[in-house]
Ligand SMILES: Nc1nc2c(ncn2[C@@H]2O[C@H](COP(=O)(O)OP(=O)(O)OP(=O)(O)O)[C@@H](O)[C@H]2O)c(=O)[nH]1
Ligand SMILES: [Mg+2]
């Protein structure tokens with residue numbers, strides 16, 4: 001009995017404390033809020049980079065002679081602060097623009113509001129719920145290489161996800177030093193170029209001026225198989241990024257990424273690079289078939305021209321897509337990709 005009563009009391013106390021905290025947060029004066037950018041998040045804790053200064057800097061308490069200097073973190077543009085969020089805010093992610101307040105006495109901050117997002121990348125979590133991964137991304141760099149060997153269907157998958165999120169894609173063939181004469185990867189690269197996608201070739205320790213110029217001013221998310229050199233590229237573009245890289249061997253064989261948390265790295269004036277393990281899992285299950293089509297622009301004029309309205313594009317003789325593939329007008333492997341992705345989505349939707 002005694003135990004139960006004690007627990008009840010504790011719950012009551014907890015509720016009271018929670019309520020107190022809530023009112024305190026609601027009473028926050030937000031008129032002097034700073035502008036900030038979420039650069040990293042771990043669970044409910046986030047790191048916010050200061051983008052603006054307060055009208056009046058808080059004054060550092062005077063130190064009496066003989067007493068130790070108390071902790072004091074001045075608010076400066078570019079400094080990064082560990083923050084909590086107000087309880088009524090939605091889940092924040094790397095890339096979010098926020099309003100916040102800093103406490104120089106503790107070096108901690110509190111996020112009070114979130115600015116509307118220009119874009120949002122999501123992925124499904126283990127329970128098939130949509131989980132936000134990064135906000136305000138303006139360009140997605142899909143990195144691929146000849147080693148580890150590229151799965152073209154994975155590139156197609158990324159392209160579909162980019163189209164769904166309404167974010168332009170840039171295909172980057174990395175590890176140029178490994179490319180051999182008549183390498184099939186060059187053909188692959190050319191195929192995407194012909195389809196109208198922007199494609200570049202580079203090597204992490206080579207001249208990256210063209211890539212850097214292209215990324216200027218953008219908020220860029222790097223995606224691609226483990227081991228293709230995403231972190232290496234970011235480290236080369238931003239020498240103090242210090243992203244961990246790894247030899248491909250064990251890690252990628254297990255499908256595990258070396259990079260394990262989503263981090264935003266400032267890149268020149270107003271640009272940022274995001275190294276994310278999560279985005280690689282771009283789920284497509286929450287898309288519908290129409291959205292998949294957006295990642296296959298070459299099929300646009302063919303769809304709807306098959307003999308049968310409900311054509312499966314798999315065995316029908318007068319199928320516009322199959323005929324186009326046979327004549328070489330479109331690539332068979334892209335058609336296969338398209339069919340595989342639409343099948344996957346139909347299956348997933350039947351399961352849910
Ligand atoms: N030959 C060659 N190797 C490279 C190049 N870029 C990166 N690598 C190597 O490829 C390996 C993997 O590089 P990472 O940068 O860790 O790859 P990642 O894409 O970040 O991998 P995850 O974090 O696991 O997703 C490392 O051993 C790099 O040294 C390149 O341009 N040429
Ligand atoms: Mg990495």
Ligand SMILES: [Zn+2]
Pocket residue numbers: 306307311312313314316318319320321322
């Ligand atoms: Zn058809």
